[in-house]
Amino acid sequence: MRRSDCRLCHFKDLELILKFIPTPVGDSYVPVEKIHQKQEEFPLELFLCKTCGCAQLLDVVNPKILYGNYIYQTSISLGLVEHFNRYAKEVLDYLKPAQASLVIDIGSNDGTLLKAFKRQGMKVLGIDPAPEASKSANAAGIETLNDYFREELARQIYEQHGPASIITANNVIANIDDLPSFIRGIRTLLSADGCFVFETGYMVDFVQGKLIDTIYHEHLSYFTVSCMEKFFREQGMELIYAEHIPTKGGSFRVIVQLKGGKRNVSPMVQQMIQQENKIGVGDPAIYREISQEVEEWKAQLSAWLTDMKSQGKKVAGYGASVGVTTLLYLFDLADKLDYIVDDNPARYNLYTPGHHLPVFSSDEIYKRNPDYVLILAWRYNEPIIKRHKKFLNEGGQFILFLPKLEIVSGAQLNQDAVK
Numbered sequence: 001m002r003r004s005d006c007r008l009c010h011f012k013d014l015e016l017i018l019k020f021i022p023t024p025v026g027d028s029y030v031p032v033e034k035i036h037q038k039q040e041e042f043p044l045e046l047f048l049c050k051t052c053g054c055a056q057l058l059d060v061v062n063p064k065i066l067y068g069n070y071i072y073q074t075s076i077s078l079g080l081v082e083h084f085n086r087y088a089k090e091v092l093d094y095l096k097p098a099q100a101s102l103v104i105d106i107g108s109n110d111g112t113l114l115k116a117f118k119r120q121g122m123k124v125l126g127i128d129p130a131p132e133a134s135k136s137a138n139a140a141g142i143e144t145l146n147d148y149f150r151e152e153l154a155r156q157i158y159e160q161h162g163p164a165s166i167i168t169a170n171n172v173i174a175n176i177d178d179l180p181s182f183i184r185g186i187r188t189l190l191s192a193d194g195c196f197v198f199e200t201g202y203m204v205d206f207v208q209g210k211l212i213d214t215i216y217h218e219h220l221s222y223f224t225v226s227c228m229e230k231f232f233r234e235q236g237m238e239l240i241y242a243e244h245i246p247t248k249g250g251s252f253r254v255i256v257q258l259k260g261g262k263r264n265v266s267p268m269v270q271q272m273i274q275q276e277n278k279i280g281v282g283d284p285a286i287y288r289e290i291s292q293e294v295e296e297w298k299a300q301l302s303a304w305l306t307d308m309k310s311q312g313k314k315v316a317g318y319g320a321s322v323g324v325t326t327l328l329y330l331f332d333l334a335d336k337l338d339y340i341v342d343d344n345p346a347r348y349n350l351y352t353p354g355h356h357l358p359v360f361s362s363d364e365i366y367k368r369n370p371d372y373v374l375i376l377a378w379r380y381n382e383p384i385i386k387r388h389k390k391f392l393n394e395g396g397q398f399i400l401f402l403p404k405l406e407i408v409s410g411a412q413l414n415q416d417a418v419k
């Protein structure tokens with residue numbers, strides 16, 4: 001389904017700013033018995049709303065296809081546990097809610113964030129559609145409803161548990177198509193002085209870091225403080241706090257209260273809006289530059305890989321995430337790579353969406369001895385190289401293609417490639 005209006009403000013003055021190559025659902029890695037089935041491809045085109053400044057995909061893939069077969073559970077890394085502990089403490093210090101009042105986390109996964117709130121004496125309730133994640137949260141004593149958050153569920157929760165003083169949702173709202181309805185659910189559940197707190201990807205980081213692999217079908221919207229501030233005002237709420245944070249390549253944390261709430265607006269809100277205007281994230285011109293750079297990268301990488309293939313060299317790719325699917329299509333890499341390796345056992349022995357390149361454990365590079373490994377999971381360039389020094393010592397070479405094309409060999413390693 002393609003929307004014809006902006007997801008936030010419903011105006012229809014939308015400009016196409018990035019046109020990528022259509023891909024299957026980015027996370028739809030398939031088992032061997034399905035590789036003969038063609039996977040449906042969906043457009044991957046980013047539009048900018050010229051009324052409110054929200055960048056967004058207008059093509060909404062049916063959630064049954066998008067999430068249907070994939071029971072997604074984020075693996076909670078050590079870094080994330082620390083992040084959530086700090087998160088809970090910072091939010092409580094800032095908002096000072098009534099003691100032992102209710103905190104609800106939407107998309108609560110295995111309850112890691114709620115555990116941190118519970119340790120601080122708050123009552124907690126989780127909501128998560130992934131069955132395995134909710135099961136492990138409940139087993140750990142964090143009451144979790146295995147469901148999608150929606151208005152009707154919000155009413156039921158209110159009747160059963162009363163109002164919430166804090167509702168959190170991290171890396172959730174960018175994936176919601178009908179955001180006004182989602183926010184009506186939030187308003188139903190919040191106490192009069194309650195706050196909604198969320199973290200989501202930040203458009204400024206997308207532009208400055210050229211995070212093109214964050215464009216995939218699950219990720220429908222790319223927000224700024226500016227567009228969020230307008231949106232919440234329309235929804236009878238008030239954006240009172242915004243903070244730039246490093247999570248996931250660049251995100252921001254936002255706090256919103258009901259209109260007429262008692263809290264003051266932090267000066268950071270206006271500061272971030274001014275910064276966004278200065279950078280020009282609401283101006284289509286900046287995206288034309290990104291498009292052009294992508295074309296240049298693509299030409300450079302393509303020429304180099306074609307040359308290597310003609311010399312009979314073997315090239316593997318490193319990384320099998322949802323964003324890698326975007327890169328494989330956008331840079332036309334599938335016929336230039338022999339296979340993919342990854343460090344997530346859940347991906348081993350599956351095949352990439354659409355092209356059906358096999359995915360192996362990264363240890364396979366020592367058995368298959370590729371000449372080059374192209375790092376697709378480019379935000380992890382450094383840890384991957386460190387982890388596989390042995391590959392370099394045995395004569396293998398890594399190709400970094402983002403943020404710029406660079407070849408790392410064992411000889412260079414001792415110089416300056418990895419400090």
Ligand SMILES: [Zn+2]
Nearest residue numbers: 006009049052
């Ligand atoms: Zn809009």
